[in-house]
Amino acid sequence: MSALEIAAAVRAGERTARAVVEEHLSLIGVREPELHAFNLVTAEQALAAADAVDARVAAGEDPGPLAGVPIALKDNLCTTAIPTTCSSKILAGWKPPYDATVVERLAAAGAISLGKTNLDEFAMGSSTEHSAFGPSKNPHDITKVPGGSSGGSAVAVAAGFAPLALGSDTGGSIRQPAALCGVVGVKPTYGRVSRYGLVAFASSLDQIGPFAATVADAAALYEVIAGYDPRDSTSIPEALPPVRHRLDDGVAGLRVGLVTELCQAEGIAPDVVARVAAAAEALAAAGAKVEEVSVPAVIYGLSAYYLIAPAEASSNLARYDGVRYGLRVDAPTTAEMYDRTRTEGFGPEVLRRIMLGTYALSAGYYDAYYGKAQKVRTLIIRDFQAAYERFDVLISPTSPTTAFALGAKADPLAMYLNDICTIPSNLAGHPAMSVPFGVGADGLPVGVQVMANALDEVTMFQVAATLEGAMA
Amino acid sequence: MTTPAPRSAPNSSVLPEGWGMVIGLEVHCELATATKLFCGCPNHFGDQPNTNTCPTCLGLPGSLPVLNEHAVELAMRLGRALHCDVNRSVFSRKNYFYPDQPKDYQVTQYDLPTNLGGHLDLPSGHRIGITRAHIEEDTGKLNHVGGGGRIHDAEHSLVDYNRSGVPLVEIVSEADMRSSEQAKEYATELRAILLATGVSDAKMEEGSMRVDANVSVHHLGEPWGTRCEIKNLNSVRSLGRAIDHEALRQIDLLNNGETVRQETRHWDEASGRTGTLRVKEDADDYRYFPEPDLVPLVPSAADIARIDAALPVLPAARRSALADAAGVLATSGGVVVAVERGLDHLAQAAIRSGADAGRVLTHVEHNLAVDGAAALSPEGFGDLVKMETSGELTATQAKTVLAEMVATGGAPAAIAQARGFEALDGSALEGIIDGLIAAHAEEWEHFRNGDDKARGKLTGFFVGKVMQASNGQADGKAATALLRAKAGL
Numbered sequence: 001m002s003a004l005e006i007a008a009a010v011r012a013g014e015r016t017a018r019a020v021v022e023e024h025l026s027l028i029g030v031r032e033p034e035l036h037a038f039n040l041v042t043a044e045q046a047l048a049a050a051d052a053v054d055a056r057v058a059a060g061e062d063p064g065p066l067a068g069v070p071i072a073l074k075d076n077l078c079t080t081a082i083p084t085t086c087s088s089k090i091l092a093g094w095k096p097p098y099d100a101t102v103v104e105r106l107a108a109a110g111a112i113s114l115g116k117t118n119l120d121e122f123a124m125g126s127s128t129e130h131s132a133f134g135p136s137k138n139p140h141d142i143t144k145v146p147g148g149s150s151g152g153s154a155v156a157v158a159a160g161f162a163p164l165a166l167g168s169d170t171g172g173s174i175r176q177p178a179a180l181c182g183v184v185g186v187k188p189t190y191g192r193v194s195r196y197g198l199v200a201f202a203s204s205l206d207q208i209g210p211f212a213a214t215v216a217d218a219a220a221l222y223e224v225i226a227g228y229d230p231r232d233s234t235s236i237p238e239a240l241p242p243v244r245h246r247l248d249d250g251v252a253g254l255r256v257g258l259v260t261e262l263c264q265a266e267g268i269a270p271d272v273v274a275r276v277a278a279a280a281e282a283l284a285a286a287g288a289k290v291e292e293v294s295v296p297a298v299i300y301g302l303s304a305y306y307l308i309a310p311a312e313a314s315s316n317l318a319r320y321d322g323v324r325y326g327l328r329v330d331a332p333t334t335a336e337m338y339d340r341t342r343t344e345g346f347g348p349e350v351l352r353r354i355m356l357g358t359y360a361l362s363a364g365y366y367d368a369y370y371g372k373a374q375k376v377r378t379l380i381i382r383d384f385q386a387a388y389e390r391f392d393v394l395i396s397p398t399s400p401t402t403a404f405a406l407g408a409k410a411d412p413l414a415m416y417l418n419d420i421c422t423i424p425s426n427l428a429g430h431p432a433m434s435v436p437f438g439v440g441a442d443g444l445p446v447g448v449q450v451m452a453n454a455l456d457e458v459t460m461f462q463v464a465a466t467l468e469g470a471m472a
Numbered sequence: 473m474t475t476p477a478p479r480s481a482p483n484s485s486v487l488p489e490g491w492g493m494v495i496g497l498e499v500h501c502e503l504a505t506a507t508k509l510f511c512g513c514p515n516h517f518g519d520q521p522n523t524n525t526c527p528t529c530l531g532l533p534g535s536l537p538v539l540n541e542h543a544v545e546l547a548m549r550l551g552r553a554l555h556c557d558v559n560r561s562v563f564s565r566k567n568y569f570y571p572d573q574p575k576d577y578q579v580t581q582y583d584l585p586t587n588l589g590g591h592l593d594l595p596s597g598h599r600i601g602i603t604r605a606h607i608e609e610d611t612g613k614l615n616h617v618g619g620g621g622r623i624h625d626a627e628h629s630l631v632d633y634n635r636s637g638v639p640l641v642e643i644v645s646e647a648d649m650r651s652s653e654q655a656k657e658y659a660t661e662l663r664a665i666l667l668a669t670g671v672s673d674a675k676m677e678e679g680s681m682r683v684d685a686n687v688s689v690h691h692l693g694e695p696w697g698t699r700c701e702i703k704n705l706n707s708v709r710s711l712g713r714a715i716d717h718e719a720l721r722q723i724d725l726l727n728n729g730e731t732v733r734q735e736t737r738h739w740d741e742a743s744g745r746t747g748t749l750r751v752k753e754d755a756d757d758y759r760y761f762p763e764p765d766l767v768p769l770v771p772s773a774a775d776i777a778r779i780d781a782a783l784p785v786l787p788a789a790r791r792s793a794l795a796d797a798a799g800v801l802a803t804s805g806g807v808v809v810a811v812e813r814g815l816d817h818l819a820q821a822a823i824r825s826g827a828d829a830g831r832v833l834t835h836v837e838h839n840l841a842v843d844g845a846a847a848l849s850p851e852g853f854g855d856l857v858k859m860e861t862s863g864e865l866t867a868t869q870a871k872t873v874l875a876e877m878v879a880t881g882g883a884p885a886a887i888a889q890a891r892g893f894e895a896l897d898g899s900a901l902e903g904i905i906d907g908l909i910a911a912h913a914e915e916w917e918h919f920r921n922g923d924d925k926a927r928g929k930l931t932g933f934f935v936g937k938v939m940q941a942s943n944g945q946a947d948g949k950a951a952t953a954l955l956r957a958k959a960g961l
Contacts (some may be wrong), residue, residue: 022484077534084532096532097532200533232536233765234764312764315565319574319575323574325532338569
């Protein structure tokens with residue numbers, strides 16, 4: 001059952017939320033040991049929340065648009081009194097005293113959290129192999145990675161553990177695992193979804209977004225979590241145009257640009273490009289006007305991203321120092337305590353990025369690295385703006401390849417290249433989503449990325465819905 | 473305008489001939505907001521440790537800052553009072569590890585501060601440039617337990633985050649001061665402006681106003697020397713002492729053929745010395761970059777116009793107004809003190825009512841440093857001064873009556889009558905003095921023929937007796953004059 005079907009049945013009193021939750025918990029019981037989608041399954045709390053929803057239905061109240069719908073939360077979203085680990089040893093034992101805004105909104109909409117999902121430590125990675133608690137596995141082939149960093153959330157939806165999940169996307173961390181696991185993954189416009197309660201990786205790029213099995217379910221979740229939040233100063237105050245009732249509007253007359261640079265970039269596999277070409281044909285068949293378009297600056301996105309994101313991360317992750325919460329490795333002096341705590345608490349990828357970022361911000365290097373990367377960012381925005389004068393949406397591969405084998409990308413640079421198609425939208429702050437569109441040569445899912453101009457999620461979802469329909 | 477044109481500062485008189493000192497001050501002030509800079513926690517001093525905290529000011533993972541509009545308003549108000557340009561500003565992160573700083577970075581303003589390029593005119597007439605006045609968040613407070621209570625020998629340290637995230641302005645002056653007297657004057661005047669504008673309660677003893685001094689010395693006419701920064705001076709007196717001590721220390725070094733190292737020093741009030749805190753070479757690289765969790769601050773012309781229109785009359789203008797009314801220089805002691813104590817309106821009203829300006833300012837300066845003085849009725853104060861100048865009351869009696877007016881709010885005539893005050897006429901005074909001369913012949917002999925020292929002592933003796941005999945109604949000055957006349961001096 002889709003999320004929308006579950007909500008309709010629960011609201012109508014045809015199914016109890018408890019039955020829905022029990023069914024999903026039993027699925028988790030079967031496959032979770034081999035997949036490791038979750039860092040923590042909160043079965044007791046989920047059943048209690050389900051009973052509360054059922055009680056409201058019984059009392060004639062409406063528990064909300066996601067009544068009784070199970071959802072999995074990426075473990076970098078703060079949840080009151082439930083451990084929030086970011087898949088890092090350094091947060092050992094920390095239970096937030098507050099809920100993220102999205103967690104509050106989900107509860108208010110009647111959704112039921114099943115637990116916290118695995119990720120690359122502090123969302124830094126593209127495979128979940130950088131989790132301190134071990135990797136998640138791709139449900140389509142457990143020798144393959146599910147992608148990352150929101151791998152656990154993608155797995156949870158792909159395996160049917162929950163119809164919905166939340167992830168966070170800094171350089172592709174929702175879209176890439178969605179593509180690799182064959183589900184829908186959405187990164188909204190920067191500022192559409194409040195970041196309050198999302199443990200920061202790179203503040204100017206981070207954005208929370210939905211995973212779902214269908215475009216309509218993703219749109220429903222998006223409508224619940226998006227919208228202005230005064231607790232996030234970068235939150236967009238403009239009213240949120242509803243998406244769901246526009247999904248069937250089709251693409252007739254829409255101008256769709258196929259981004260040349262993202263189809264020809266280093267490492268993009270031919271079978272993936274073939275699926276994107278097929279998607280372009282499907283859109284043209286549905287009445288869209290499809291053309292190739294050059295967005296030249298996007299090829300510099302990866303380089304700019306690996307200066308900006310680590311720079312912000314080096315500052316955001318400074319607070320994990322052993323003084324107030326999480327891991328503390330005692331030492332004779334405060335400085336040594338900092339050293340030991342951080343050396344033991346962080347994994348190698350996090351340490352690598354802290355070093356990169358610290359270097360990029362250092363006196364004498366700032367202009368050449370961080371400063372220049374910000375200029376590249378401006379160029380990318382400019383080139384996108386030029387493209388959006390001629391096109392309503394842009395499409396490209398989401399990930400250069402289908403899911404790769406666990407351990408295949410031990411070289412950090414090879415891993416970083418996974419995000420080459422997704423990073424530009426983060427740098428520009430634009431919305432982008434991945435929608436499954438068939439399989440590659442190995443029979444594993446391929447995702448097509450649909451990108452849109454800032455705030456134009458509606459058109460983006462319409463195009464994704466059309467692609468989904470073309471595969472049905 | 474009675475204020476003379478701004479002039480450059482005279483050199484310090486405490487230094488050896490040929491030496492000069494150069495001083496710039498950095499002043500941190502807590503803004504008088506109800507809540508903290510980036511969260512809704514109370515901005516309140518003295519509460520139980522760690523009670524005024526939340527995820528944001530504790531820097532918990534996932535928390536975000538939301539800028540306090542009132543803090544921005546106050547900072548802009550101060551900027552305009554210091555004649556600064558108010559600009560588009562951007563918050564930055566200043567990255568360094570310290571346990572009192574929960575995020576291990578401080579949100580401050582770096583290359584784009586709210587206020588740039590102003591000045592502050594000292595009461596003595598000198599103009600001190602203001603480089604900038606920017607907004608930033610305060611840190612928590614470390615309490616070192618055990619040992620001597622200092623960080624180096626403490627057994628452990630406790631952190632109180634109540635102060636974490638309290639809004640500050642940091643006011644950076646140009647290196648325009650040339651003596652500790654001027655630095656003290658600057659701090660005092662800045663404090664007066666902070667109070668007048670309601671920007672801060674500026675309590676140095678509670679740390680809501682903290683002063684760092686940059687001090688260097690040089691041979692006059694030669695380039696400035698290497699500077700040292702003295703941190704966290706918490707009274708105007710300490711500021712003056714620390715600066716003079718530091719300048720002399722640097723001159724000693726140079727006279728001994730050594731060099732001054734650029735370093736941060738702390739002032740030890742008890743020993744009256746400065747000591748090394750850290751040497752500049754080990755200074756951190758703060759890796760400033762724009763704070764991505766906040767958006768730029770863009771004040772409109774209308775915002776600035778509104779703030780300008782709401783500015784109260786500032787101390788300098790109040791001194792001018794009072795000086796004009798009194799016909800004295802704005803730098804004169806009585807005027808400066810009157811404005812400092814908020815008694816300038818009282819003084820002006822009394823002068824306007826026809827009371828003698830000189831006597832009015834003398835009373836303000838010497839006899840009204842008490843609580844309740846500001847509540848005096850201007851009419852009553854004017855009447856008192858008039859009674860004094862007309863000879864109805866002696867200076868001594870006037871002082872007594874004034875004190876009672878402050879205490880009880882009574883009218884001067886009634887108080888004088890109740891106390892039986894009426895000035896002695898000349899013949900009565902002469903009678904008393906003649907009687908005293910007869911009764912104290914030996915003292916009188918010493919008074920007439922002794923040295924100045926002895927005569928000074930005996931003047932006190934005789935005037936005291938005159939006061940006793942006249943029930944305090946004699947005028948001390950008149951009595952002294954008559955004594956000297958009779959002695960043929």
